[in-house]
Amino acid sequence: MTNEIIITGFGGQGVLSMGKILAYAGLLDGLEVSWMPSYGPEQRGGTANVTVILSDEAISSPVLDQYDIAVVLNQQSLDKFESHVKPGGTLLYDPYGIHRLPSRSDITVVEVPATEAAIASGNMKAFNMLLLGALLKLHPMVSPETVIKGLEKTLPERHHHLIPMNREAITKGAELV
Amino acid sequence: MKEQKEVKLMKGNEAVAHAAIRYGVDGYFGYPITPQSEVLETLEELRPWETTGMVVLQSESEVAAINMVYGGASTGKAVMTSSSSPGVSLMMEGISYIAAGQLPTLIINVMRGGPGLGTIQPSQSDYFQATKGGGHGDYHLIVLAPASVQDMADFVGLGFDLAFKYRTPAMILSDGIIGQMMEKVVLPEPRPRRTDAEIAEQCPWAVTGKRGRKHRNVSTTLELESKTMEENNLRLQQVYAEIERNEVRFEEYMTDDADYLFVAFGCMSRICKKSIQQARERGIKVGLLRPITLWPFPYEAIAKLAPRMKGILVAEMNAGQMIEDVRLAVEGAVPVCHFGRNGGIVPNPGEVVDSLINQFHIHD
Incomplete structure (x- = not known):
């Protein structure tokens, strides 16, 4: 089973770290993984995207033009990547700031109001973990427990008090779907 | 275990x-x-x-x-x-x-x-x-x-x-x-x-002071005597010839039954592996030769594969550089074409397949 994923949005939304957390969970589950950022002069407010591949086979190209799953977090990214989702694939998008909706009917389109949920919870930092929770509910390629285990291993001790918040966000994200 | x-x-x-x-x-x-x-x-x-x-x-x-x-x-x-x-x-x-x-x-x-x-x-x-x-x-x-x-x-x-x-x-x-x-x-x-x-044992030439030796080691690249400088050059060339004999490294991927060959190095070889998968799904048998050492270059390995191929596509993220070495290896035995993107654009696997089909007029 191979999942070829692009996560794309504004810099500062946690796009790259969401991909990293997903890739690390894949590693813990013994999968082959690759994480390829678009590393342009991105900054808060600019666009940022990352290609993540999780597979039980060796990964050839880290660069792709067709994706099983696109996680899209702004209008530019939606305009650019909707046509790059494989037929039968999944487009997951946050409707915040979106005025032109996705139009394809040969893919599964899922709206995840993660920005709204993050604002409501008063914690914008949980935004990307809400999305990850939603993504893993739709495509359980790794378990939320593995994601938490990954956070425990990669986060420095001084940030461990944030783990319960992340766990909560993943659970809440799953409920948004 | x-x-x-x-x-x-x-x-x-x-x-x-x-x-x-x-x-x-x-x-x-x-x-x-x-x-x-x-x-x-x-x-x-x-x-x-x-x-x-x-x-x-x-x-x-x-x-x-x-x-x-x-x-x-x-x-x-x-x-x-x-x-x-x-x-x-x-x-x-x-x-x-x-x-x-x-x-x-x-x-x-x-x-x-x-x-x-x-x-x-x-x-x-x-x-x-x-x-x-x-x-x-x-x-x-x-x-x-x-x-x-x-x-x-x-x-x-x-x-x-x-x-x-x-x-x-x-x-x-x-x-x-x-x-x-x-x-x-x-x-x-x-x-x-x-x-x-x-270090002293492994590198008797090292500039580390006299250390009991009769002569100090000196590292210099200046030589005003042309005759001696030519000798220095020939000594270098001997080393290069030995490296060319011993250290050529390359990887072959799905070349056994291939009709066409990609030659690509570094990240481009990874992209080409995906292109090969896509091409084969369309019935086009492509293989890859990936030079691991760019110098010394695997001329012989390419020369050996070339006659079995209908064509070779050199895929590089440049305007055509390694293709010169591939052409030297192939010596006109089969057509060699180039696919390239420039200036920081990373090609996707599909582009490489399209280029192969267009340049070699393959009808799938």
Whole structure:
């Protein structure tokens, strides 16, 4: 089973770290993984995207033009990547700031109001973990427990008090779907 | 039972830093430049001067860095630098001197799009610079082209081993994709830095003071007598001939039944593997030859494969550089075409397949 994923949005939304957390969970589950950022002069407010591949086979190209799953977090990214989702694939998008909706009917389109949920919870930092929770509910390629285990291993001790918040966000994200 | 090794997830640039410490490198000198700054950053984070005693120094410029490497290498120490294209151009004078002085060193170029200050995106347009000279004079670098984060880790040790074996500088010619992407990697086993006694034994040429020898070792590249300078050149050429005989490395992928051949190095070889899968789904049998050493170049391996092919597509992130070596190998036996993107644009696997179909008029 191979999942070829692009996560794309504004810099500062946690796009790259969401991909990293997903890739690390894949590693813990013994999968082959690759994480390829678009590393342009991105900054808060600019666009940022990352290609993540999780597979039980060796990964050839880290660069792709067709994706099983696109996680899209702004209008530019939606305009650019909707046509790059494989037929039968999944487009997951946050409707915040979106005025032109996705139009394809040969893919599964899922709206995840993660920005709204993050604002409501008063914690914008949980935004990307809400999305990850939603993504893993739709495509359980790794378990939320593995994601938490990954956070425990990669986060420095001084940030461990944030783990319960992340766990909560993943659970809440799953409920948004 | 196979020994279980710890698998890490990290960037190619980070893997270089870890591998350097574990190899027992004595010194790293460098100046930050995207997309390779993580090499220096990771070294600074890992603080090897507190553990192995490795020196890590951010120099004031790339010119300073390569001359620090020149100085360190002349004492027999294992020293290295890394940079990206415009920074590597600045190092060319020093690299020529290091090659002339027959000093083992490792230089890493994580290529970005040029010419000029260019872009910070990945590219492969420094192939000519790395393999055909770059600096002045008749010299070669051993050039290794990594295609994965694992290669980035492994080629640090391989590069130094080859550099010391042949007393010549080696280069890892990487690119922004391999430097910036994260993959699984198993790091090499740590080993201690060589002692001064070990260096003296391994490098009798090292400039370390008289040390009981009759003559002081002197490292110089200036020779005003043309006759002697020609002898120096011939000595270098002998070493290069030996490297060409012994050290050609390449990888073949699905060439057994192939009608067409991709030749690609580094990240482009990874993209081509996906292109091969896509082409084969459409009934077009394609294989890949990936040169691992760009110098010495696998001329013979390509010459051997060429007659079995209907055509060869050289895929590079440049305007056509390695294709010249492929054409030298093929000697007109079959058509050789080029696919390239420039200036930091990374092609996708489908583009390469389309190019193959269009240029060789394949009807699927």
